[in-house]
Amino acid sequence: MNNYELMVIFTPVLSEEDYKAAQKKFIDLVTANGGELVNTNPWGLKSLAYPIQKKTTGLYWVMEYKAPSDFNEKLKIQLLRDDNVLRQMFTVLNKYAVEYNGKKRSGVPTGTEKVEA
Structure with a gap:
């Protein structure tokens, strides 16, 4: 299984419930x-x-997930069929990106923060 990141831009006219339902649909x-x-x-x-x-x-939404490499084509088809999706972008994450995202989520300094003098 490979690590991926998906960024989706949903149409801005969605209600909060529809926005969460669209997210849940792709997570499921x-x-x-x-x-x-x-x-x-x-x-x-x-x-x-x-x-x-x-x-x-x-409405922007980012999802990080692990999946088999052939799954992204199925997901892309579902994203293209959904009228609420304006744009989508898949990114394959290497081990350094996975490590960076993990540190960022846990609050560990990543070395890219701005230092105020």
């Missing part, structure tokens, strides 16, 4: 196909760099 898809959820991070409403489907904001 990962676990139902033999994957393992590592972490989720809902960023909330953010401005887009450029308009997508005439929308200038989107």
Whole structure:
């Protein structure tokens, strides 16, 4: 199983319940196909760099998970079929990225923080 990170931008017109239901749908898809959820991070409403489907904001959500390599194609198909998804991006995480994300979640200094003088 490989480590992956998925960032999804949902349409900004979703209610809070619909936003959580959309997240749960993709989490359930990962676990139902033999994957393992590592972490989720809902960023909330953010401005887009450029308009997508005439929308200038989107609901961002990041999910880190472990899954077989052939699973991402199934997940991509489901993301493309969902009308609430504006954009998605998969990232394969190497061992250093997994270690960095783990340190960041636990609050351990990663060495990339800004130092105020």
